[in-house]
Amino acid sequence: MKFLLILLCFSLIRFHDSLAADDTISPNQTLLDTGQTLVSIGEKFELGFFSPQNSKNRYVGIWFKNVADLIPVWVANRDSPLLDSSGALKITETGNIVIVGNQTDNFIWSSNSSAKYPTLQLLDTGNLVVKDGSSENYAWQSFDHPRDLVIAGMTLGWDYVNGRSLNLTSWSSPQDPSTGNFTYALDPRLLPQVLLFKGRDILVRNGPYDGVRIGGDRPLKDYAVFRPNYNVNETHVYATFSDVDNSTANMFRLNPSSGSPELLRWNQGRSEWVTVYSVQKDDCDTYERCGPNGLCDSSQNRVCQCPTGFVPKVPEEWNRIDSSSGCVLKTRLNCSASEGFKKFSGFKLPYGEFSVNWTVVRNDECESICRRNCSCLAYAVALVGGCVVWSGDMLDMRLFTDGGQDLYIRMAASEFGSDGNGKRTAVIISVSVVAGFVVLFLFGWYIVRKRNSRRPSTGGDRDPVLVEEDVELPSFGFDTIAKATNNFSSTNKIGEGGFGPVYKGMLSTEQEIAVKRLSKDSGQGLVEFHNEIILIAKLQHRNLVRLLGCCIQGEERMLIYEYMPNRSLDLYIFNQTRGTALDWRKRFDIIVGIARGLLYLHRDSRLKIIHRDLKASNILLDHEMNPKISDFGLARIFRGDQTEVNTKRVVGTYGYMSPEYAIDGQFSVKSDVFSFGVMVLEIVSGEKNRGFAHPDHELNLLGHAWKLWNEGRPMELVDILMENIAKSEVLRCIEVGLLCVQKRPEDRPSMSSVLSMLDNENISFSQPKQPGFYTERSFTETDSSSSLYMPNVSAEISFTKIQSR
Structure with missing residues (x-):
C-alpha cells in the first residue's frame, strides 16, 4: 500500500510538471505534443503543435483560437520541423525557449533569450513573451521575429x-x-x-x-x-x-x-x-512597368505614357503595348538659374536614387535643396516622411484618379514659356497720383461707412459689417508685403482657404508673418475682410491669433498675421505620423487652451462674439504648440441683450455646424459650444467627424462616441497612437465633448461650465443626451475652411438672394 501511494504521488508530480498553465509556462513545466496548448487569457489566441495541410511535419505555432480554418500567425521552428509528435516546448531556468524531441535533449529550435526569473506567456494580442520577474520589460517576444x-x-x-x-x-x-x-x-x-x-x-x-x-x-x-x-x-x-x-x-x-x-x-x-x-x-502595380521616367496610367488603353516635358527614349518601341523602355527629358538640363519645376499631381512618388530629409516639411525649403544640387531631377514633400529629392531616373511612377501626391520635376525654361517657374509675370504699374487718389477714396469711404454703420440686425439676407469703435491697426504698403513674400512666390504659398491664398513672409525687421490675400474668386469678400479687421483688432488673448495689420491698395485686400510655425491642429490629429507627436498631455492642454479662448470670446472680451467656424483647421499652433483660434471672417458680434440670432445666410463647415444653425439659421454661443464638442472628440480619437466610417454601423464620430459611452466602452474611442494617457482626464474630455454636442442647445453647457469640468475632477456631470446629426450622411463631405494654412473652401447655404447694402 505504501508503495502504491508513493507511486501515485510520483505520477501526480510528473503530471503537474508536464501540464502547462492556461496561458503561461514556468521552468518546471513542459508543453507536450499530446493536444496540450496555451490559451491567452481572453481566449483569443492559442499556442500548440500543428501540422500544415497534407504534411506530417510538426511545428509549434500560434493561431486564432475560435477560427475553424487554422492559419498560424507565427511559427517558431519554421525551418526545423519535428518529424513526429514526440516534441516538447520548454523554457529553461535561464529564460531560453526551446523545442526538443521527447526522447532527446537536442534542441530543435531555440529563442536564444535570457532572463533571471523567467515565465513564458501567451498574451491576448497573440504575442508570445518571456517575462523577466526582475523587470517590467519583456526579455524576448515573438512580435520581434515576424514570419x-x-x-x-x-x-x-x-x-x-x-x-x-x-x-x-x-x-x-x-x-x-x-x-x-x-x-x-x-x-x-x-x-x-x-x-x-x-x-x-x-x-x-x-x-x-x-x-x-x-x-x-x-x-x-x-x-x-x-x-x-x-x-x-x-x-x-x-x-x-x-x-x-x-x-x-x-x-x-x-x-x-x-x-x-x-x-x-x-x-x-x-x-x-x-x-x-x-x-x-492591376498592370500598373508591376514594378517599373513603364521604364525609367515613364508614367503608368491604368485608365488608358496604352498604360505607359511620358509625362509632360518628356519624350519616349526609344520612339519606335513606344507604340508596343508592353513597351518599358522609358522616357527622357525633351530638353536637356544645364543647371541654369532659369530652370524651373513643373508640378504634377496625383502621382505615386517614384523610386530610384533618392534621399530624404525628414526634418524639412515645407515646399519652398525642399525646392531650395533640390535647386542647389545640379544632379537633382525632382523633389516632393511627402505627406509622411519629409523632403524627398531624386538625383537620377525616376522609376515606377503611376497616375491615380484619386489620391497620390504632388511631384515637382526640374525642366528647362523653354518648357514654361517666358520664365522658369511657370508663373505668369506680374506687371505692377505704380502711378503715385492714382495711388494717392485711391488711398484718399478708401479712407473717405471707410469714414462714411463708420459714421453710417448701425447696430447689427437680427436677420436679413446678408450679415452686416460691424463697426462700432475706432480701430487702430497698422497699415502695410503693397510693395512691403510683395517684398516680404518674394512677390507672392508659389514657394512662399502655405495654404489656401475661402478667403484666398495664404503666404509666408519675412519683414525687413526679420519678423515672420502670414499674409491672407483676398482672391477675386474668393467665396468671401469685403464684408468678411472688414469683419475680420474690426473683430481681431479689438481682441487680445493668448489663445487667439494676433492680427498685425492690413494692406488696402487698389483692389488688393490683405490681412497680416503673426506666423504660426506649427501650422494647424488638423495636421497633427488627422495625420497618422504627425499625430504621434501629440501625447495626451499636449492634447489636453490644447483642449483647455481652445476652451479658454472661446470663453474669452463669449464672455470676457469687450465684445460678445460668436465665431461660427470653429474646427481643427482653424486652430493654429505656435512654436510651443499652444492653440490659437483663427479666422474671424464669419464671426458675429452680439449686443449685450442678445442671446441668439436668425440668419438666412448659413456659413461654416459641415460636421461642425450645430443642428439649429444648419437647419434653421439660428445661432448663439451654444452653436460654438457644439463645434467645440466636435473638436474635443476629434482630438481624443484622432478621427474626423465627417467621413468617419465603422464596419458595424452608419454613425458618424459623434454617434460612435455616444454609442460607446452608453455601452460602457468609452476608452475604445481613444486614438491608439496616443501616449501617456491619463484615463480619468480622457473620460472627462469624452463626457464634456458629448455634453457639448447634444442636439438641443439648451442642454449644452456654457464655456465657463466646460472649463470648470475640465479643471475639476470632483464636478459631477449630467448624463449626455443624443447628439445632433449623429447619423448625418446627407451633405456632401467638405471640410470647409478659410484657414490661414489649410487648403479648403468654406461652405455656405443661402436661402434667399443676397441683396447689396
Missing part, C-alpha cells in the same frame, strides 16, 4: 541604432512554412513605403504612405480591417497596424503560393478567410 504575416500590434521596419530589420518572408509552399523566396520589407531610406521582393528583384512597390493612403490607393480604413501607422525619424522607420474592428480576426499575409501581400478577414457566417485587399490589383 510570413502581421496581426494588429506587430511591427515592420528598420532600427538603425541596433541594426535590426523586421521583414516578412513567405512560406515555401502552402504545405511548408520554411522560409520562401518572397520578402516584404519596409524601405530603409526613411520614406515610409513597402517593397515586395522575389530574391533580390523588386516585384511590387506600394508607394509612400501619405497618412491616409498607401501610394495612392483607397484609404486602408475603407477596407475595415487594418489602420496603419508609420513612425519615421533618424533612428528608425516603422510601420505598425491596429485593428479597425476588434470583433473579427484579421491578418496581413504573404500568399504562400504566389507571395502576393493580401489582407485577410475571417467571415464567421461563411466560416472562411476572405481576401478584402490585395496589393497587386
